[in-house]
Amino acid sequence: MSLEFILVIVVIRQLRKKLETAKAFPKWDKILLTLTIAAVCLLALQIAFSGYTSLIIWLSYLIWFYLIYIVFSRNEYITAKPLIFAILPYIILSLVNDILQQASKEIYKSWSNFLDAGIFFSIVWMVAMWIIGNKQKKALEKEKQIRLEEERQSKLTAMLKDQLEIQVAERTAELTQQKEELQHALTELKSTQAQLIQSEKMASLGELTAGIAHEIQNPLNFVNNFSEVSSELLEEMQAELDADNKEEAFNIAADVKQNLEKIIYHGKRADAIVKGMLQHSRSSSDKKEPVDINALTDEYLRLSYHGLRAKDKSFNATMNTDFDGSIGKINIVPQDIGRVLLNLFTNAFYSVSAKKKNLGNDYDPAIWVSTKKEVNKIIIKVRDNGTGIPQKVLDKIYQPFFTTKPTGEGTGLGLSLSYDIITKMHGGTITAETKENEFAEFTIELPV
Amino acid sequence: MKILVVDDEKDIQVLFEQRFRKEIRSGEMNFVFAYSGNEALFYLGQHKHEAVLILSDINMPGMSGLQLLHEIKSNYKTPPPTVMMITAYGDEESYNKAMSEGANDFLTKPLDFNLLKEKLKNI
Numbered sequence: 001m002s003l004e005f006i007l008v009i010v011v012i013r014q015l016r017k018k019l020e021t022a023k024a025f026p027k028w029d030k031i032l033l034t035l036t037i038a039a040v041c042l043l044a045l046q047i048a049f050s051g052y053t054s055l056i057i058w059l060s061y062l063i064w065f066y067l068i069y070i071v072f073s074r075n076e077y078i079t080a081k082p083l084i085f086a087i088l089p090y091i092i093l094s095l096v097n098d099i100l101q102q103a104s105k106e107i108y109k110s111w112s113n114f115l116d117a118g119i120f121f122s123i124v125w126m127v128a129m130w131i132i133g134n135k136q137k138k139a140l141e142k143e144k145q146i147r148l149e150e151e152r153q154s155k156l157t158a159m160l161k162d163q164l165e166i167q168v169a170e171r172t173a174e175l176t177q178q179k180e181e182l183q184h185a186l187t188e189l190k191s192t193q194a195q196l197i198q199s200e201k202m203a204s205l206g207e208l209t210a211g212i213a214h215e216i217q218n219p220l221n222f223v224n225n226f227s228e229v230s231s232e233l234l235e236e237m238q239a240e241l242d243a244d245n246k247e248e249a250f251n252i253a254a255d256v257k258q259n260l261e262k263i264i265y266h267g268k269r270a271d272a273i274v275k276g277m278l279q280h281s282r283s284s285s286d287k288k289e290p291v292d293i294n295a296l297t298d299e300y301l302r303l304s305y306h307g308l309r310a311k312d313k314s315f316n317a318t319m320n321t322d323f324d325g326s327i328g329k330i331n332i333v334p335q336d337i338g339r340v341l342l343n344l345f346t347n348a349f350y351s352v353s354a355k356k357k358n359l360g361n362d363y364d365p366a367i368w369v370s371t372k373k374e375v376n377k378i379i380i381k382v383r384d385n386g387t388g389i390p391q392k393v394l395d396k397i398y399q400p401f402f403t404t405k406p407t408g409e410g411t412g413l414g415l416s417l418s419y420d421i422i423t424k425m426h427g428g429t430i431t432a433e434t435k436e437n438e439f440a441e442f443t444i445e446l447p448v
Numbered sequence: 449m450k451i452l453v454v455d456d457e458k459d460i461q462v463l464f465e466q467r468f469r470k471e472i473r474s475g476e477m478n479f480v481f482a483y484s485g486n487e488a489l490f491y492l493g494q495h496k497h498e499a500v501l502i503l504s505d506i507n508m509p510g511m512s513g514l515q516l517l518h519e520i521k522s523n524y525k526t527p528p529p530t531v532m533m534i535t536a537y538g539d540e541e542s543y544n545k546a547m548s549e550g551a552n553d554f555l556t557k558p559l560d561f562n563l564l565k566e567k568l569k570n571i
Contacts, residue, residue: 213536213537214507214536214537217536217538217556217557217558218457218536218557220557220558221457221536221557221558221559222457222459222463223558224558225463225467225558225559225561226463226466228561229463229466229467229561233466255466258462259462259466262459262462266459305509306507309507309512310537313506313512313514313537313541313542313545314512314514314515315512316508316509316510316511316512316515317509317510318509318510319509
């Protein structure tokens with residue numbers, strides 16, 4: 001029976017391989033190696049003495065039991081147990097077989113069929129166990145592979161996650177910086193806007209100054225001359241009274257009274273102009289007050305007209321006004337509505353002046369300004385027969401910085417600010433109707 | 449002497465009539481008033497060669513004083529009437545423009561009537 005020795009060698013080899021004893025338990029590895037050598041020697045002996053050598057067989061059993069003892073007594077060999085279970089039936093049956101053979105030939109003979117069958121089945125068992133074990137091993141390996149793969153994947157995921165987190169942190173920092181930059185830009189824009197509004201006011205004030213000068217010189221002319229002539233008249237009146245010419249003295253007195261009224265009227269006229277100018281330059285208080293819209297409109301119409309005339313002596317236009325006297329006073333912010341009107345008038349005059357330059361004497365520049373009271377609202381219309389507004393720019397006219405004037409002549413803020421003043425501050429509307437080269441008409445509706 | 453005064457300020461008539469009341473009373477001067485350039489031209493068309501002196505504002509709605517000056521100087525040549533410009537624009541540009549269009553004199557508002565009287569006497 002040399003099968004036991006071969007089995008011992010195979011099993012020990014399996015054990016050493018499976019448990020990696022060389023690395024894990026060097027002490028046991030030595031023992032196992034010794035056992036292998038012993039088994040090889042015994043095998044060699046058995047072959048050499050070819051025949052039945054009971055001592056060798058018993059030695060082989062000793063090796064076997066020692067091996068089994070090791071496997072079952074030590075925890076570290078727990079994984080080797082299935083191997084031992086596969087072999088154990090065969091070993092036991094072989095042992096029984098050998099014992100019976102030695103003990104009693106009679107019994108052995110009567111049992112030998114059973115024992116042979118048993119040994120056969122134990123070999124089948126061994127092979128079956130081996131196959132199952134192999135399969136399990138493969139399955140385990142596969143599972144291990146999967147686990148490794150999963151581990152690799154999860155490591156990869158973790159790495160990606162880390163990378164992602166770094167990227168997110170970077171982006172967040174970038175975004176925060178951008179947000180801060182934008183906020184800064186917004187603050188700057190707001191202050192620039194405030195400055196621009198102020199400079200737009202000043203620009204339109206500049207347009208006004210010539211008009212204002214003219215508008216003040218004219219009343220001043222009357223104030224100065226009527227007061228001078230009145231003092232002369234009073235001297236004359238005295239002379240008439242001395243000459244006892246009472247009737248003539250009364251006539252002169254009436255003239256003086258009339259003159260004084262004119263002085264008051266023109267003095268107030270100059271006063272209103274200066275006040276209007278101051279109001280225009282002042283930053284808006286946003287405070288609404290009752291205002292005679294007709295007077296305001298008329299004042300700004302005159303100012304803008306004379307302003308333009310001061311710059312361009314050849315310019316002139318017919319101004320047609322139609323004021324609805326029933327309006328009375330309405331609640332508005334006068335300097336702001338004044339700016340809107342001034343802007344519309346300046347644009348209208350600019351437009352007719354441009355057309356006049358092109359067409360010459362065949363064209364009569366004209367501007368129409370009207371106010372009208374309707375239910376719950378008043379309507380102000382400013383119309384000119386100038387160049388009109390091309391359709392393609394009509395929807396851009398309220399955009400900030402949009403201007404059709406040459407660089408330096410317009411800020412492009414006039415209509416944009418006007419739009420804000422009318423719609424946001426006064427809850428009204430401003431609309432334009434136009435036909436190119438024929439007319440432009442702006443309509444302001446203010447709720448009352 | 450017939451004088452045509454052109455100005456869109458209506459009170460100018462009362463002022464001139466009072467300032468020149470002695471001259472008017474004595475018949476030395478005779479004033480006619482027009483409130484726009486067109487009105488002035490209409491008057492001149494109706495009364496040819498009557499007005500020997502024209503005093504005109506520059507800044508008026510419609511036809512400006514300078515246009516009126518141009519019209520007068522190109523249409524009324526024999527004898528050419530004397531045209532004085534009276535304006536609230538005392539700047540050099542206005543003065544040069546008026547003079548180049550053939551104005552005989554240039555006065556600024558507020559008007560110094562003593563100076564004006566002096567000038568009228570010397571015509």
